[in-house]
Amino acid sequence: MLTFIGLGLYDERSITVEGREALRSADRVFAEFYTSRLVGADVADLEAAHGVDVEVRDREGVERDPEPILAAAEAGDAAFLTAGDTMISTTHADLRLRAESRGIDTRVIHGVTAQSAASSLTGLQNYRFGKAVTLPFPYAHGGEDVPGSVIETIEANRERGLHTVVYLDIKVGTGPSGPDPDHEEYMTADHAAGLLADGWRDELAVVVARAGSPDAVVAADRLSVLAEREFGDPLHLLVIPGDLHHVEAEALVGLAGAPESILEE
Amino acid sequence: MLTFIGLGLYDERSITVEGREALRSADRVFAEFYTSRLVGADVADLEAAHGVDVEVRDREGVERDPEPILAAAEAGDAAFLTAGDTMISTTHADLRLRAESRGIDTRVIHGVTAQSAASSLTGLQNYRFGKAVTLPFPYAHGGEDVPGSVIETIEANRERGLHTVVYLDIKVGTGPSGPDPDHEEYMTADHAAGLLADGWRDELAVVVARAGSPDAVVAADRLSVLAEREFGDPLHLLVIPGDLHHVEAEALVGLAGAPESILEE
Numbered sequence: 458m459l460t461f462i463g464l465g466l467y468d469e470r471s472i473t474v475e476g477r478e479a480l481r482s483a484d485r486v487f488a489e490f491y492t493s494r495l496v497g498a499d500v501a502d503l504e505a506a507h508g509v510d511v512e513v514r515d516r517e518g519v520e521r522d523p524e525p526i527l528a529a530a531e532a533g534d535a536a537f538l539t540a541g542d543t544m545i546s547t548t549h550a551d552l553r554l555r556a557e558s559r560g561i562d563t564r565v566i567h568g569v570t571a572q573s574a575a576s577s578l579t580g581l582q583n584y585r586f587g588k589a590v591t592l593p594f595p596y597a598h599g600g601e602d603v604p605g606s607v608i609e610t611i612e613a614n615r616e617r618g619l620h621t622v623v624y625l626d627i628k629v630g631t632g633p634s635g636p637d638p639d640h641e642e643y644m645t646a647d648h649a650a651g652l653l654a655d656g657w658r659d660e661l662a663v664v665v666a667r668a669g670s671p672d673a674v675v676a677a678d679r680l681s682v683l684a685e686r687e688f689g690d691p692l693h694l695l696v697i698p699g700d701l702h703h704v705e706a707e708a709l710v711g712l713a714g715a716p717e718s719i720l721e722e
Numbered sequence: 723m724l725t726f727i728g729l730g731l732y733d734e735r736s737i738t739v740e741g742r743e744a745l746r747s748a749d750r751v752f753a754e755f756y757t758s759r760l761v762g763a764d765v766a767d768l769e770a771a772h773g774v775d776v777e778v779r780d781r782e783g784v785e786r787d788p789e790p791i792l793a794a795a796e797a798g799d800a801a802f803l804t805a806g807d808t809m810i811s812t813t814h815a816d817l818r819l820r821a822e823s824r825g826i827d828t829r830v831i832h833g834v835t836a837q838s839a840a841s842s843l844t845g846l847q848n849y850r851f852g853k854a855v856t857l858p859f860p861y862a863h864g865g866e867d868v869p870g871s872v873i874e875t876i877e878a879n880r881e882r883g884l885h886t887v888v889y890l891d892i893k894v895g896t897g898p899s900g901p902d903p904d905h906e907e908y909m910t911a912d913h914a915a916g917l918l919a920d921g922w923r924d925e926l927a928v929v930v931a932r933a934g935s936p937d938a939v940v941a942a943d944r945l946s947v948l949a950e951r952e953f954g955d956p957l958h959l960l961v962i963p964g965d966l967h968h969v970e971a972e973a974l975v976g977l978a979g980a981p982e983s984i985l986e987e
Contacts, residue, residue, distance in 0.1 A: 463834075463842075465738055465832075466832070467740075468740075469739075470738065470739040470740040471740060472738065472739055473730055473735065473736055473737065473738050473739070473834065474734075474735040474736070474738070474739060474742055475732075475733075475735040475736060477739055542834075542838050542842050543842070544842035544843070544845065545838060545842050545848045546847055546848055546849065550969055550970075550972075550973045550977075551969065553845075553977065554972060554973065554976045554977070557976055557977065564936075565842055565843060567730075567731070567834040567839050567842055567934055568834065569807075569832040569833065569834055569838070570835075570838045570848070572837070572838065572848060573807050573832060573834070573835045573837065573838055574807075574832050576809070576810055577728075577807050577809035577810050577830055577832055578809070578830060580809065580818075582811055583810045583811055583835070583854065584853065584854050584855070584856075585853065586853065587852055587853055587884075588849065588850065588851065588882065589849050589851075590849070591849075617878060619852075619853055668832075669832055671829075704815055704816065705815075707815075708815045708818075711819045711823065712815075712818065712819070712822065
């Protein structure tokens with residue numbers, strides 16, 4: 458049996474009660490933190506809180522050499538942990554398909570995702586979000602500051618009045634000059650706002666910092682203003698609103714400090 | 723203090739560990755189940771599992787008469803519970819804004835949402851979903867079988883190659899002939915597939931039944947085929963895929979029983 462368990466967004470208590478029970482009863486526990494990580498807990502915290510040994514795998518150890526994980530799932534109950542929800546970006550769908558094709562039962566125990574939190578914390582309605590994008594570090598795509606595909610997605614959403622979640626790049630284990638096990642870099646929201654402000658100086662945007670943590674910050678303002686602020690520890694993301702319903706505009710003013718002028722727009 | 727706590731998708735164990743701690747330490751606990759509900763647990767189950775008294779409010783008691791909730795949050799620690807995530811559709815943003823404007827601290831402890839689970843269980847990538855829609859019961863919108871706005875949204879997403887989550891109508895406390903406290907009706911996925919198959923007989927769709935539960939079902943097939951099947955207890959939703967990446971098509975075949983012909987399309 459292979460159970461994929463989402464750890465949720467922040468620390469060892471962001472997992473669901475059901476997930477914790479499955480984790481505690483597993484014979485072996487694997488985890489990866491290269492797609493995302495928990496900012497409020499490290500591996501030792503997880504091990505101590507749940508009374509388990511956690512075997513952390515890098516990308517190579519999941520995607521190219523999944524055999525030890527599959528063998529453990531064949532021999533007993535194996536759990537595979539990630540931050541957020543394990544399956545949300547199909548990153549691990551391949552591992553699940555491999556297990557199924559070997560006759561290993563699989564199950565997903567969901568975790569809270571940044572996508573849900575972005576809607577929930579900003580007061581922007583989940584129905585009114587279009588396709589999401591990721592803003593990469595300029596060095597990671599080797600092109601201009603903001604890839605054309607990011608701008609096209611935001612504009613296509615706005616033509617339909619829809620909001621866009623902009624995930625910010627995470628580089629763990631790979632730096633500007635290639636593989637580097639010690640490299641850990643998270644794009645900050647002010648940096649991202651600065652990149653986007655080049656074309657959209659006066660556009661409204663919403664920063665969500667540390668979603669799911671007790672000190673989550675939500676701040677709405679013009680991109681050029683957000684670019685000059687600081688939002689503390691990662692993880693950050695941005696939302697670029699489309700058309701705003703009245704309740705959404707009120708939420709941005711009341712909960713995120715947006716300029717009151719947006720109520721008249 | 724007013725803490726909004728998402729219960730997640732299925733039963734009393736779908737809440738996060740953090741949510742459970744906040745719930746247990748609250749002085750008073752309010753809940754509403756008219757926007758959604760937990761299929762695997764009733765109020766008595768929640769009360770027994772968490773050792774609290776839960777005061778359930780109907781829509782009127784939240785939206786028109788929030789005073790008792792606000793007064794409790796002013797006098798001590800009040801928790802407000804919903805299925806999924808409390809803030810995901812801005813339904814309760816108004817309550818949060820009222821509290822904040824009275825100087826009451828508020829906090830959101832997130833729950834797993836159907837939106838996340840739809841992506842996670844189907845293997846369809848969360849980045850490749852467009853705007854979501856809700857398919858209402860025909861009697862609830864008084865028009866044709868499928869409202870034009872639903873069709874337009876699905877088509878606008880597909881033009882961009884994007885998937886669409888189709889939430890299915892829930893009617894609790896309101897029936898075909900108006901308010902009715904005993905009315906409880908959940909649109910099933912086969913019913914929804916039948917409505918949509920009128921225009922899109924051969925289109926591929928994916929049923930997700932009981933997301934977040936131990937017996938979640940995921941089934942991919944043509945709409946006209948899905949319309950003839952049965953998927954058991956609620957809640958159900960549908961996903962109408964846009965363009966499929968190869969891994970997504972493999973996931974639909976391997977995890978959802980889609981016809982293998984989609985691998986060649």
